[in-house]
Amino acid sequence: MSALEDLDEIDRALIRALAEDANASAGALGRRLGLSQPACWRRIQRLRAAGVFRGARLDLDLERLGFGVTVFLGIKLATKGRVSLEDFERAVRAIPEVQVVDHVLGAFDYRLRVVARDLPDFERVLRRRIMTLPGVGNVEANVMLSEERRPGPV
Incomplete structure (x- = not known):
């Protein structure tokens, strides 16, 4: 198939x-x-x-688990020549608050979905973990206000 x-x-x-x-x-x-x-x-x-199903996942209620804030970050790498994409990806995957890492085309190189307990917790994650990643240049944050999910596959 x-x-x-x-x-x-x-x-x-x-x-x-x-x-x-x-x-x-x-x-x-x-x-x-x-x-x-x-x-x-x-x-x-x-x-x-055939690989149609990539695995089973739990749909966690992050708010009930204490993560009340979800932020989408656009990351533009500053030094693509000196820091490889693999170095950045390896480092960002080690941050537990980063739920999704998308390599994208456009104004940013990466789009991250980050969860935190609250805004001060997000600021800590941003300053101590994300901003210290290899090659990070510009960062743009968008705080999620609400989420509407489409049921089922395409």
Whole structure:
């Protein structure tokens, strides 16, 4: 399975159903899609083997865990020649508050999603961890006010 064209309607319906509830059993999914439990399980395994599913993740409620602030940072590296992208990426991945690291094209080289307990905690993370990363030049911060998630896959 190499492309979206290789997926049939049942595969697409199965992906949508798993996006809604990743814990659904093959039996329940099969009943919903008009398949037997073994047939549904085989399809799930085929999609997994093809790399359609990259793994299971928990959808954590960060606020309940004490992280009330989410900030998106745009990072422009100052010295691309002296500091490699790999050095920056390795260093930024070691910061636990950095949840997502995207290498992007545009005004910035990287876009980071950073969580913190509150704004003073974010300032500490920014000053002591992020601003000291190799090659960091310009930084732009955008504090998330609210988030609306689109359910399911594309």
